[in-house]
Amino acid sequence: MxxxxxxxxxxxxxxxxxxxxxxxxxxxxxxxxxxxxxxxxxxxxxxxxxxxxxxxxxxxxxxxxxxxxxxxxxxxxxxxxxxxxxxxxxxxxxxxxxxxxxxxxxxxxxxxxxxxxxxxxxxxxxxxxxxxxxxxxxxxxxxxxxxxxxxxxxxxxxxxLSRDAAPDCHPADAKFELGKGMVVREGSDVTIIACGLMVSTAITAAEALAAKGISARVVDMYCIKPIDAELIEKCAKETGAVVTAEEHSVIGGLGGAVAEVLAKAGCAVPTEMVGMQDRHGESGPYKDILHKYGMDAEAVAAAAEKAVSRK
Amino acid sequence: MTNEKKQELDALCLKFRRTLIEILHEKQTGHPGGSLSVCEILTNLYFNDANISPENINDRSRDKIILCKGHAAPMLYIELAHKGFFPVEELHTLRDINSRLQGHPCSKETPGVEASTGPLGAGYPLALGVALADMHDDIDAYTYAILGDGEINEGVVWETAMNASKFKADKLITILDWNGVQLDGTTEQIMPMGDIELKWKAFGYNTIVCDGHDVAALSAAIETAKSVKGVPSIILAKTVKGKGVSFMEGKNTWHGAPVKDADYEQAMKELGGAQ
Known part of the structure; x- marks a missing residue:
């Protein structure tokens, strides 16, 4: 662990x-x-x-x-x-x-x-x-x-930071840079742009999607500001659909930042936002509340399927 | 303080008050009341007690002056300009577009401004942080934090007071511009603070009460503050809001009102006539 x-x-x-x-x-x-x-x-x-x-x-x-x-x-x-x-x-x-x-x-x-x-x-x-x-x-x-x-x-x-453990999601020789994001899994049908613990969740989702024949790319957008606009635009163009995944309100966070980049670039691809849907949470086991409020691998995979279907 | 020094500082205060009225009349914006009440406090620091000048501004071992009550920016700018931080003529750009002299002090833009203040209370913990950093590094310098008495309504002031006491910040010397008036009315009407001296004592401070318009008394109070070790000191400087201009004195309406032509004539007459 x-x-x-x-x-x-x-x-x-x-x-x-x-x-x-x-x-x-x-x-x-x-x-x-x-x-x-x-x-x-x-x-x-x-x-x-x-x-x-x-x-x-x-x-x-x-x-x-x-x-x-x-x-x-x-x-x-x-x-x-x-x-x-x-x-x-x-x-x-x-x-x-x-x-x-x-x-x-x-x-x-x-x-x-x-x-x-x-x-x-x-x-x-x-x-x-x-x-x-x-x-x-x-x-x-x-x-x-x-x-x-x-x-x-x-x-x-x-x-x-997080209170909890996160599975390793980067190779040991990974080179990070302020203002950059990183592709942590290649894919061609949709890009899941995630941050924090949702990166490993997105990888799990991508594995499930692969079984269904959907090739999902996963990006760790570890730097939300300044944001890697170039990478976002590239992924959107190459995969034609985007899902953002964050443990945060879908308003104003990673989803908002990615949407701003795509709109500015005139790069309109189907986009789905996984995150807290403008509401507050509740007490409970971490895994259970993430599930209930739509921030687990199942939710990310569903959002990816939806984004792909909208192409 | 020698009589000579006192006369010199008093003359500066009169000059600065005249400049203030002149600039605020010219600009038709800015805060006269709190600028007039803090005049002796700032003038004694910049021109007597504090070791600070354009020459040593980048030297950490100098003293620091943090005007927490940032709305008194016009008086701060007058002090800084006459201290040589920027040209005196620049005072006429107060609050203009593209001016370095913002409505409230901006540390990034204006030479000599220690901290961006204006949100009341916020400057006080910054001042404590500066004092603690100096204390940690054994730098023998004092940080002066100037608070308004309306400003101490802010909870963060008391959060800071607890921390100053806990960390034995005896290099932090706080001066309260105790003029008894805040924006909406007297402090008694708006937020009665009870026994202010007792409150600070209860927070672990060494307290000194003095006449905040008497530069010699202010300087003596600072001497006393410096002699007390192991606890922070606060000088409760009794002042008059709008001091020096009879119709502004003690009036909350002059917190931020524009100085009209007739006000200007009358104020300048009271501050020594046409010069």
């Missing part, structure tokens, strides 16, 4: 914390959950547990970024991007301060805690902020790369 993304993140931030002393880590009383505590235990003098003060935490990170630090700000994605949003807009976006917002428990991964704790609008909110890079981690390997990139690139970033 693959390691939980949050565990991977905790180990990664601790690892890079050793290499770069400018890294500071802030958390809002959930460091045991986000796993930022792994850094805190190792480097207590560079770890700030700000209490349940998300807005102040973001502002403090802004001041530290202004002073040359590389602040990683941690809490549940839903709280970070709502309570922290004014500081994100004013300091990360408007002022360009290179804060690294780490959205823990992305999507519905905090399943049992229910709708109040699900992050299903975070990507849409962060994507509207000028100058803020937005990425979604799909497996352990890319999580490491995202943390490394956040340290190296002196720009504001929102990185969405």
């Amino acid at each position: 693959a390691k939980a993304i949050r565990e991977v993140y905790g180990e990664t931030i601790k690892k890079y914390g050793e290499l770069n002393k400018d890294i500071v880590v802030l958390d809002a009383d959930v460091s045991g959950s986000t796993k930022s505590a792994m850094f805190g235990k190792e480097y207590p003098d560079r770890f700030y547990n700000c209490g349940i003060c998300e807005y102040a935490m973001m502002g403090m990170a802004a001041g530290m970024a202004k002073s040359g630090k590389i602040p990683f700000v941690n809490t549940f994605a839903v709280f970070l991007t709502t309570l922290g949003s004014l500081a994100a807009r004013t300091f990360m976006s408007y002022s360009g301060l290179p804060i690294k917002m780490m959205g823990a428990y992305g999507g519905m991964s905090d399943a049992f805690d229910g709708a109040t704790h699900h992050a299903l609008e975070d990507i849409a909110m962060m994507r509207t902020l000028p100058g803020v890079n937005v990425m979604v981690a799909s497996d352990a390997q890319i999580t490491d790369w995202m943390v490394k990139t956040a340290i190296e690139v002196k720009e504001p970033m929102y990185i969405r």
Whole structure:
């Protein structure tokens, strides 16, 4: 079983914390959950547990970024991007301060805690902020790369993580790049453009589709902003149909971003959007709520079949 | 503070108030009330207590001044221009299209502006973050955060206060522009804060009350603040909104009202006549 993304993140931030002393880590009383505590235990003098003060935490990170630090700000994605949003807009976006917002428990991964704790609008909110890079981690390997990139690139970033484990979906020698997406499975009838844990779900869906004679390409669009418009257009032209798959509202997130690219390019292909259909979720086992709200492999495969049938 | 220094700073304050009325009359936009009340607080910092200048602006070991109450931007710009951060003539571009002098301070555009402020409360945790970074790196510098008394309605101010206290931010010196008036009315009418000094004390602060229009008193308060170790300090500076212009004093309506021709004539007369 693959390691939980949050565990991977905790180990990664601790690892890079050793290499770069400018890294500071802030958390809002959930460091045991986000796993930022792994850094805190190792480097207590560079770890700030700000209490349940998300807005102040973001502002403090802004001041530290202004002073040359590389602040990683941690809490549940839903709280970070709502309570922290004014500081994100004013300091990360408007002022360009290179804060690294780490959205823990992305999507519905905090399943049992229910709708109040699900992050299903975070990507849409962060994507509207000028100058803020937005990425979604799909497996352990890319999580490491995202943390490394956040340290190296002196720009504001929102990185969405997950509470749960994700099957590896990239080859060991994969080369990731900010602003790019990656084809993780070739196919010719339809392209499933996914992010986060939905990438491995899309691969499962593609396998089921293959059995039905549909050849589905799968793209990990790990960078939502800036988005790889070239790859989207190429896939749309080559396969003639597109499905977007995300653990997020179909409004304003990956689906919205892909639709914007296709519309702008004048590349009208049948497009289906898998994601939360403009509603809120509920408590339950993760697998069950993903199924109920149409974000499992079955739903992705059905959307792909529909897109192909519309050609 | 020597009498000479006090006279020098008082003269600057008078000059800056005249410039403020002139610019706000010319532009017919901008916030006079809070700019006038914060005049001595800013002038004492920029021209006396804080070690900050265009020459050392990129040096982390200098002091930092964060105007959390960003709507007092016109007075901040006047201070910065006279400090040499940009030409004084540029003040006439306040709020113009293509101007570097935005309605609220923009750290990316305007030389000398430490932080983009305006959303009330937001600047305060930023100031704390700067102070904590300096403290972590053993940099012997002070960060001054200037809050409005309406601004402290914001919850984030108290979130920050808890953190400043927890992290023993004694290099953060907060100054409250305690003018008793906010946009919609007096602070008593809009959001009575009760015993403000007691509130800050309860949050673990060393508190100092002083006359916020007396530069010598402000400077002495800063000295006292610096001498207290292990806890953050706040200077509760008693001020008058619209200070120096009789018909603006204590009036919430002058928070952001345009200065008309007759107001301009009267205000300039009160601020020393035609010069």
